[in-house]
Amino acid sequence: MFANLTALEDGAHTDFCIIGSGPAGLTIARKLAEAGKKVFLCEGGGEEISEESQDIYKGEVIKGEYYPLDISRLRFLGGSSNHWGGSCINFEDYDFKAKKASPRGAWPINADDLNPYKNEASEILDVKPVPESVKLDMAGDYDWVIDKISHGRLPIPQQQKYLEYLKAKQNLFVFLNSNLVDLTTDGEKIEYASFENYQSESRKIHADKFILATGGIENSRILLYNNIKNKGKLVKNSKTLGKYYMDHPLDHKAGYAGFFDHNITWNFPFELFAPQEKLLNLYEILSFSCIKDTTLKPWGSNRELADNVNKRLNKKLQGISPESITKDLSYTNLFVFPELEPVLENSIALGSNTDRFGVPRVELSIKVGESFFRTKRISCLILAKYMLEKKLGRVKLAQHILKEEPAAELEWGNHHMGGTRMAETGEWGVVDKNCLVFGQKNLYVAGSSVFPSGGANTPTYTIVQLALRLVEHLLAQRA
Numbered sequence: 239m240f241a242n243l244t245a246l247e248d249g250a251h252t253d254f255c256i257i258g259s260g261p262a263g264l265t266i267a268r269k270l271a272e273a274g275k276k277v278f279l280c281e282g283g284g285e286e287i288s289e290e291s292q293d294i295y296k297g298e299v300i301k302g303e304y305y306p307l308d309i310s311r312l313r314f315l316g317g318s319s320n321h322w323g324g325s326c327i328n329f330e331d332y333d334f335k336a337k338k339a340s341p342r343g344a345w346p347i348n349a350d351d352l353n354p355y356k357n358e359a360s361e362i363l364d365v366k367p368v369p370e371s372v373k374l375d376m377a378g379d380y381d382w383v384i385d386k387i388s389h390g391r392l393p394i395p396q397q398q399k400y401l402e403y404l405k406a407k408q409n410l411f412v413f414l415n416s417n418l419v420d421l422t423t424d425g426e427k428i429e430y431a432s433f434e435n436y437q438s439e440s441r442k443i444h445a446d447k448f449i450l451a452t453g454g455i456e457n458s459r460i461l462l463y464n465n466i467k468n469k470g471k472l473v474k475n476s477k478t479l480g481k482y483y484m485d486h487p488l489d490h491k492a493g494y495a496g497f498f499d500h501n502i503t504w505n506f507p508f509e510l511f512a513p514q515e516k517l518l519n520l521y522e523i524l525s526f527s528c529i530k531d532t533t534l535k536p537w538g539s540n541r542e543l544a545d546n547v548n549k550r551l552n553k554k555l556q557g558i559s560p561e562s563i564t565k566d567l568s569y570t571n572l573f574v575f576p577e578l579e580p581v582l583e584n585s586i587a588l589g590s591n592t593d594r595f596g597v598p599r600v601e602l603s604i605k606v607g608e609s610f611f612r613t614k615r616i617s618c619l620i621l622a623k624y625m626l627e628k629k630l631g632r633v634k635l636a637q638h639i640l641k642e643e644p645a646a647e648l649e650w651g652n653h654h655m656g657g658t659r660m661a662e663t664g665e666w667g668v669v670d671k672n673c674l675v676f677g678q679k680n681l682y683v684a685g686s687s688v689f690p691s692g693g694a695n696t697p698t699y700t701i702v703q704l705a706l707r708l709v710e711h712l713l714a715q716r717a
């Protein structure tokens with residue numbers, strides 16, 4: 239039910255206090271309430287977007303070219319699911335392991351730990367269950383995977399889907415306009431959290447367990463700030479806190495894929511083209527996916543396309559006999575979606591400006607490195623080779639891809655990942671494999687900030703799988 243923060247007795251107690259109502263927090267709150275627990279869901283924004291809440295998200299990008307932080311996320315009930323694209327796919331098995339090109343990318347869990355939650359995650363996000371990868375029959379060194387992207391055609395904001403439920407559920411108390419401003423620990427356990435509304439009224443809340451689900455950037459910001467306030471007793475080893483930040487740098491203009499057959503373009507056998515693990519290690523590249531753009535246009539016959547591909551293929555991929563093209567082509571823009579290597583330097587830090595609650599605003603650094611450019615070039619060449627060998631068509635790659643240079647405009651997926659990474663020990667991360675903050679007994683983190691690496695798939699499906707897994711862990715603990 240919707241409740242008013244100021245109607246709450248100061249120091250009130252609940253079983254679970256969940257902070258943030260995006261896909262992560264909302265999933266956890268609902269599931270715990272379903273299990274009969276008393277749940278407080280504290281959301282900094284209201285039912286609709288507001289300037290006063292959105293203002294808290296303002297920050298500065300101090301290194302790299304990135305979107306303004308207050309427009310790439312939404313701060314109200316439902317979080318960024320209010321403007322997300324709805325693409326959902328699970329991470330590849332190999333995305334949970336360290337790669338040659340990403341030695342710091344290993345997760346302390348693997349795909350099998352998340353697979354049991356696939357069907358429920360699909361149901362929550364309104365997508366068809368994501369089918370298993372289909373292997374292509376490509377001979378030789380190259381083994382391919384096709385993954386069909388499972389897409390909610392009209393992505394439904396989570397708050398719309400669950401609004402009536404949230405209003406009706408008696409043991410789930412939704413506090414809107416309730417901003418977490420303080421987390422106080424005795425060194426091992428969160429004693430209480432303080433929340434403030436836009437009228438400067440505040441309340442302390444005690445809970446058996448707190449779950450921080452404030453989104454990929456705020457989770458780090460809140461822990462960084464409160465760690466200072468708690469004199470380092472909140473995240474005792476804070477070496478990685480706010481570090482290894484990631485997003486997906488997209489390239490919608492990596493080139494053109496031209497198809498011989500107009501019909502095949504519409505039924506082209508992949509929606510999303512991803513490699514097998516051995517290919518990544520062979521070329522020492524990161525994960526990638528190549529996605530066909532749905533806006534196809536007919537194009538005239540073009541010998542240049544074939545010549546271009548054959549000229550440009552790098553040595554390892556050569557040995558292809560050119561086809562002469564006589565038929566008309568249809569083409570689509572080639573859209574590449576590569577992984578960004580998690581590196582210490584890409585980070586979320588606290589600046590000197592503060593928001594209305596006195597919390598320092600974010601200073602964010604994000605740069606792409608050499609492995610990113612190499613991954614883009616090789617992945618496009620691999621796709622070109624596939625199309626040649628299967629006699630499907632030709633790929634003409636943009637110059638910036640071939641020269642491993644930045645695109646004219648760098649685009650991002652708005653997938654905010656890393657900062658409170660999951661690890662085996664506090665030396666390498668902020669939370670353990672159950673999302674519990676190292677050194678604390680009752681503080682958990684939910685959302686993509688816990689991802690140690692970001693693969694080349696959209697994050698929300700994995701966020702929801704992790705949220706469902708966390709609920710199971712919490713309920714098992716309390717049994």
Ligand SMILES: Cc1cc2nc3c(=O)[nH]c(=O)nc-3n(C[C@H](O)[C@H](O)[C@H](O)COP(=O)(O)OP(=O)(O)OC[C@H]3O[C@@H](n4cnc5c(N)ncnc54)[C@H](O)[C@@H]3O)c2cc1C
Pocket residue numbers: 257258259260261262263264280281282283310311312313314315316317318319321322323324325326416417418419451452453454456651652653654684685686696697698699701
């Ligand atoms: C334009 C766009 C398109 C996207 N498309 C896709 C896509 O196609 N597929 C995909 O998988 N992902 C996509 N994403 C990413 C997706 O939206 C996020 O992965 C997802 O919303 C993250 O869920 P979350 O619950 O972790 O965090 P959020 O959705 O960010 O929710 C965090 C919640 O915490 C609240 N909060 C923040 N600070 C406080 C505080 N101090 N106190 C109380 N509450 C607080 C916020 O108001 C918000 O409601 C897209 C994002 C954008 C911006």
